[in-house]
Amino acid sequence: MDTPRERLLDAILGHAVFDGWSEAAFRATAEDCGIDPALARAHAPRGAVDLAADYHRRGDRQMVAALADAALSNLRFRDRIAHAVRLRLDGADRELVRRGAALFALPQHAATGAQLIWGTADAIWTALGDTSRDINWYSKRATLSAVYSATVLYWLGxxxxxxxxxxxFLDRRIEGVMRFEKTKAQLRDNPVLSKLLAGPLDIIGHVRAPEGQAGLPGQMKEDPTT
Known part of the structure; x- marks a missing residue:
């Protein structure tokens, strides 16, 4: 469905490449769409910031759709993750991502940027069939968020x-994560350490993934363009 916010997103891309995700770009976009600036603000209260977030989420949806069509059954799981990240970056405009990275590095927008990165990691794990509901739900997404963020910064240059x-670079980062997971499993299986850490492990064992609670990590905000 072609909503006003979706039209604003499509129209701002050409401006954001040159002017960044800025107020100037937002105003020019409203003019291009023939929408009064006040009405445009009603559709996107934070202006270009909201549209930059929409652009990121659109990339996530496109990646998930591409993963659904990909032949992944013969790939190792680490290679499936690498493939997902490659799909995500291959489908993005590098200059728009560069401008977005600068925007979400600002202190007032850092929380939104972190939520978007977490959302990408969550989208990848969910698309690849992750069924964990315990502490691993969080650790998988936190680890992939770090890998994805580092890879994006490398990709930009x-x-x-x-x-x-x-x-x-991505393969090396994933290899590092795999080594960490192997070490973690070895420590968990060590009877001496297991006894020493019995208390903390018992507490961690009660951690559960969120069930539709807005605002928690990995919970994507409703996208008004859908």
Whole structure:
């Protein structure tokens, strides 16, 4: 459905490349769409910030759709994650992402930026069939959020052919996570450490993933363009 906010998002992309996700870009976008600035603000209360967040979420949806069509059954799980991240970045405009990274690095927008990154990690894990509902639900998304953030920053400055340096960087980050998970499993299976950590482990064992509670990590805000 072609909503006013969706039209604003489509129209601001050409402005944001040159002016960033700025007030100037938002005003020019409203003019392009023939929408009064006050009415445009009603559809996007934070102006370009809301549209930048919509652009990020649109990328997540496109990635999930591409993953649904991908042949992943023969891939190792770590390779499925790498493939998902590649799909996410391949579908993005690097200059728009660069401008967005600058926007969400500002203190007043940092929380929104962190939520968007968490949402991407959640979208990837959910699309790949993650069924964890305990502390692993959080740790998987936190770890992937860190990997994704680092990979995006590397990608923004990568001039290698086909962004091969970025994909090599991503593989190294995932390899590091796999080594950490292996070490964690070894420590958990150590009888001495298990006894020493019995109390904290018991507390952690009661942690559960959120069930439709707005505002918790990984809960995507309703997108008004859908």
């Amino acid at each position: 990568d001039e290698s052919e086909g962004h091969q340096a970025t994909w090599d």
